[in-house]
Amino acid sequence: MTLAWDDFRLVKAIADRGGLTHAASHLGINHSTAFRRLSGIETSLDARLFERSRSGYVPTPAGLAMVEAAGRMETDVARFGREVLGRTLTPSGELRITAPVGFVTDLLMPLLARFRDSYPDVQLDVVMSEEPLNLSQRDADVAIRASNNPPANLFGRRLSGIAWAIYGRHDRLDDESYARRWVTPGPHVADGRFARFLRMRAGSNRIALQVNAVTGLREAIQAGIGIGLLPCYIGDAAPDLRRLGELEPDIASDLWLLTHPDLRHAVRVRAFMDFMADAIAPLRPAFEGRAAHQKT
Known part of the structure; x- marks a missing residue:
């Protein structure tokens, strides 16, 4: 019996995602390949690894044992990768960065060009995602995140505060019906922070548009759908928008660079973190809402 690391990865992916389709997509293979490989593994082991049902694939005791072994192997492989990366002498090789979509499109690309x-x-390798990735398993080397409570198991560097305010189209503010309509992120964004704010400020019956991310809010406000919250570095830079009132401290967060403690001294990780800290420093007034000129 000979099993390869990819066999363990496949079994763990099926267990983690509850079926072949999502596991195959995660591993970058097609469904039929995943099916053949799983059948081959079970034949080699002479054991059934999953019970198949309409609701998905459920690991058998043998499957659970293989999943647990895969988890230990994955941890060892990731640790080895971090150790090797940490011994590199010059900034070279692949650096995987994860950041929210809006941050990448609105700010990060020019900085990456300079880097x-x-x-x-x-x-x-930029992974645009609103979801936290597993830096312990090398899903990413560095994460750029807006957070008030970054994970305690990661090494972090605070780059700036991120201020938010309410914005609207300056040419529509005399329209009372427009000023009563809101665009907002949905209740599952940022732990429901935006939904709680809107309940206290306006009530759910005034929501004109709800999106499942921060990305798209500026465009919705610019389109005249309604007023809404924006990070000040985005809202203040839009010539057709006007800040409506003071900063909203209940929405504020911090901008963090995060990495695994084992990677903090890796040359390319350290180079990127130092570069980003220097690049963001002069932008802090914009991030913190202190550089705005009030538009009339």
Whole structure:
């Protein structure tokens, strides 16, 4: 009996995702390949690893044992990768960065271009995601996140505060019906912070548009759908929008760079974190809502 690391990865992916389709997508293979490989593993082991049902794939005791072994192997492989990365002498190789979609499109790309000019041997792999990735398993090397409580198991560097305020189209503010309509992130965004704010400020009956992310809020406000909250560095930079009132401290957060403690001294990780800290420093007034000119 010979089992490869990819066999363990497949079994763990099926268990984690409850079926072949999602596991195959996660591993970058097609469904039929995943099915053949699972059948081959079970034949090699002479054991059934999953009970199949309409609701999904449920691991048998043998399957659970293989999943547990895969977890231990995954941890060891990730630890080895961090150790090797930490011994690199010059900034080179792949650096995987995860950041929210809006942050990547509104700010990060010019900074990445400057970083690449300084470190041309580093290949950047950007994962745009609102969800936290597992930095312990090397899903990403560095995370850029807005958070008031970054995970305690990660090494972090606070780059800036992020101020929020209410914005509206300056040419629509005399329209009373427009000023009563809101666009907002949904209740599952940022632990429900935006939904709680709107309940206290306006009530759910005034929501004109709800989105499942921060991305798209500016465009919705610019389109005239309603007023809404925006990070000040985005809202203040839009010439057709006007800040309506003071900063909203209940929505404020901090901008963090996060990495696994084992990677904090890796040359390319340290180079990126130092670069980003220097690049963001002059932008802090904009992030913290202190650089705005009030538009009339």
